[in-house]
Amino acid sequence: MPVLRALRRYRVILLALVVLAVVLLLHAAGMPAAGRWTATVFVALFVVWTLIGMVRDVLRGHIGLDVLAVVAMVATLAVGEYIAALIIVLMLAGGEALEDIAGRRAKRELTALLDRTPRVAHVIVHPRSSDGDEIQDADVDDVVVGDVLLVRPSEIVPVDGTLLSETGTFDESSITGESLPVTRRAGEEVLSGATNGEGAVRIRVLRRGADSQYQQIVALVRGASESRAPVVRLADRFAVPFTAVSLVLAGTAWAISGEPSRFAEVLVLATPCPLLIAAPVAFLAGLSRAAKAGVIMKGGAVIEQLARVRSACFDKTGTLTQGRPELIDVRAADGFGELDLLRLAASAEQYSSHVLADGIRRAAHERGIPLSSAERAREIATNGVTAVIEGREVVVGKPAYVAGLTPDMQPATLEPGQAAAYVAIDGRFAGALILADAARPESAQVIAWLRENGVERITMLTGDALATAASIAATVGIDDVHADLLPAEKVHLAAQLRPRPTMMVGDGVNDAPVLAAADIGVAMGARGATAAGDAADVVILVDSLAKVADAVAIGRHTVQVALTAIWIGIGLSIGLMVIAMTGVIPAVGGALIQELVDLATILYALRALRGPAPGEERASADTRRPQPTASAA
Template identity: 75%
Template sequence: MRRMLLLRPLWRYPIISVTVVMLAAVVVLHALGADAVGRWMATAYVGAFVAWTLVRMVRDVLRGHVGLDILAVVAMVATLAVGEYIASLIIVLMLSGGEALEDFAARRARRDLTALLDRSPRTAHVLTHEHASDSDEVQDVAVEHVGIDDVLLVRPGEIVPVDGILLTDSGTFDESSLTGESLPVTHEAGSEVLSGAINGNRAVQIRAVRRSADSQYQQIVALVRAAEDSRAPVVRLADRFAIPFTAVSLALAGIAWAISGDPTRFAEVLVLATPCPLLIAAPVAFLGGLSRAAKAGVIVKGGGVVEQLARVRSAAFDKTGTLTQGQPTLVDVRPVDGFEAGDLLQLAASAEQYSSHVLADSIRRAAVERGIDLLAAEEASEVATNGVTAVIGGRTVVVGKPAYVAAVAADTVRADLTTGEAAAYVAIDGRFAGILVLADDPRPESPAVVSWLRSNGVERIVMLTGDTRATAESIARQTGIDEVHAELLPPEKVHLAADLHPRPVMMVGDGVNDAPVLAASDIGVAMGAKGATAAGDAADIVILVDSLGKVVDAVSIGRHTLRVALTAIWLGIGLSVGLMLIAMTGAIPAVAGALTQEFVDLATILYALRALGGPPSGFPAAGSPPSRRSDTESESHRV
């Protein structure tokens, strides 16, 4: 087995193996005085390699990709022409070894990305009879074949394969890869368990509620695959360095030849024109940045997004669930004369069963906690961000924004609310029936996030929300945002985001209600830690951890990654040009120059791997000082 592991690189990179054997043979022949044989062998082998390289170059050009291999081809031809055939073989070794070096660096850079892929569940234990426990009643199937309502057995230490409802009375799960919560989480029967969570020390049973492709962890895996397959614009920018760098290298080599009158000097200069910083270092740096972000609980959909993050100059935030905690609690039920509080809450919560809004979920939860039974509707419809209308027991119930309710109940009266409170207005059979008061405080880290962005080059920070102006301005004051655009419909959010300057613009929202504006922004950031749509298809970045502070991490990582990529490029170019200038004097023989070039390549690639680390953002690791609360009144809407 050990022998096979040692031989694997030889089979994976056959050109390297053959080149090393050829180089050793030529060196031995040179030592034995058989230079003619060695020259013939080297010329034939390098000539074949040059022809193969030219074919690849033509294919690249036809695909619109201008490569730097022309420098290596000219260097190989030149070294053969002046009799430096050992140097020509070293150049072949450098080019073929570059592939192996790139593979190593790329594997190192993407290790945290591939860790997510490697632990993706592939099989599930489907129970042939619900609550079965014997092994002969369990069937192992591929995870993609699990159907909705299938009952699954999850053994101790196994990964939950699909999203499901816990059937066992209780279970403990490690959800750190999904939410960033380091401590195990205990769920009771009836709770939803997300795929990707690791079961504790007790076997549990779950009922699948989503297929594999729609489950939380598989959506994360899809994001990771998309990030791996992306190609950063800075890599295409590196391609554009190819022409000027090639021209400068050839010019320096030509000048050296002209001044010295020795064609050997042309070859000695050109062997130091290394393309690896452009071909390998920049992609490796961006893979490192994507990997580092994934480890921090931030999935970035490609290197191009990393570059945009590094240059962000404006930031826009949604309010509910983004700047606020997104978990409003019902604090008061205020019926008007002629309606009872219990009936008001029951009818409103029953209607809210047909709404996807965050306030709707809070109202439903509050009714259930109070032991109120929810009623089915004969018909129901929702107007996004405005409210829901349902016919329940023959009564027409409307719940939502004050303007939406006032359209069917002219006697609607706006609520008198205190700071941080929100209200859902209710009309029953065309009469204003009362309001449900909820409270949704700002996230404790929101003021620190806004402050960090402002002090780190983000020139304009705004709030874009469908909420009423009083509520929006209250939250804005507590979080440090000066510019507020309130009572917006989704198309208005998109229009405002498109007109924001300076650019690039980063929009942060919940990834569901804000999908249009996330897609329209230069950088869409979805708070995807909660809910089933973790992939945030409209977003460029998905935050898997329920913390707005990860926005700071994302921007910090983007800036560090771009800085490392560009530095690696210029480091390689600077070293190459400096060494070529020295070689113009004849101080560096061709063989020594070819070997020196290898060290330049290695130095730039190792530098590119710095994208895996880097300085901390300086943002508090856990929370921030509590925000100040103003005494102004506010009222809410459906965000």
């Protein structure tokens, strides 16, 4: 059962519950002294264990601020309130358990990224021979510069290499962020981590596995994750001054009254539960609320950072844009109709696996155009598809391929980031289909909302060409653009960005290093970008950029609730301590009253489950508003 597994993991909570039950049974059996000694020994051991942990924290350079809890436990034992001491142990252990759960989620292994790492390379032993080439599989780490490798269709390129085949089509989106497949020719460099297209290709190893692009990305993610500075817990900022005030008030009461018991009576009302529990409860409520909205935040520290974010960086492809090419124009040649051209082209593209083919088929479906089956069809890898549809020969492909079949082909004029699929029908040039990766309809509103809500600087960091990046940036309202970037360059620019904290929003493997290095990494994980999701602090499960605004809004509301709950607890405790200085509140009564203070702060902290989220309200209205179509991929 989950409850039993949790109790086994957090043994202190289980032990405290067992001791509390034993003490109550001893009381019921008429043996209060035995119950008192049982509770005292357990709490004393817990205090010693806590002090040892505080010393270890100090030796590691972090000041242990659980001294308030130690003082409270010692004070309750001193006045004989060992039941209250046990409750403090339970609350302290419970708060640590909540933090541990959040930490375990934040420290997930980058399993998706590592699983995708190529481990085997197909080495061609005699590359100059004909069909009888001998191929041996070798570990990627054993491949040396100069080896010739075979990369089969849809396989991931294991190491950086020089293309030996005449041409090859590769999906480099995981490396550069470019959504459209890239065609490489003989002699050009092919990056590791790219996915090969439909045809097998040969490459000559240019760099060893450890020095190749994909392995560098993995190393960057690991290094950035390990080097990120920890965030101080919200409660820690109040613990020391609250402890000092409590000790001063208790000491003053002792000095004025001359009674040592007055010191304990005041400190009983200074239990750390409002500090130790209010913030974790509020953060857990905020995490739950975010999860219901399709946003996974990995711990309370992430909520704190989101509440203070002052700079934001955005990837382009799949983040500010849709991440898939859309048909934006049908340019039919003389003698052909646009609908007929799209219908025949989409019918032929049923037999192609190219990313542009998916956009053409989707466009026909959205327009309600019925597709026809082919009498015969074949795809020419990296070039196009030929099919016989309704007795007519339809060719859809690249300009060079179509031009070789139809000398009258006319190249289309394209804007930055656009791509064209050319069509020939029965040997005549029929026209071109223009596709582009458009900006998300909500992107401009999200950028505007962030600016209106305290994010002072917004930047685009992308591996795409500058012209394409600038086109999308102008559409969504970003004027600070950095293009043609590799993952390491994104990390460097994000680290230099001011003011801080900095939020980075991206998707794909190429964004994983900068997501891990940023103060807050936000991954658009709705379409399975698991590597980016593991490296990020926040994962958006809904395919909408509006959830970035929701995450910031929820973070700010949660921290506001947590701070208010803490101040309620501190204010009530100090007020009650001042009253207790007069001696009108006995120790037992003080312990009971303090539990009511704890209850008040916890109930208020649960308000983080509710409340306005400006991002949600803005997104629901703005995403229905038509947006200008971007002509960039």
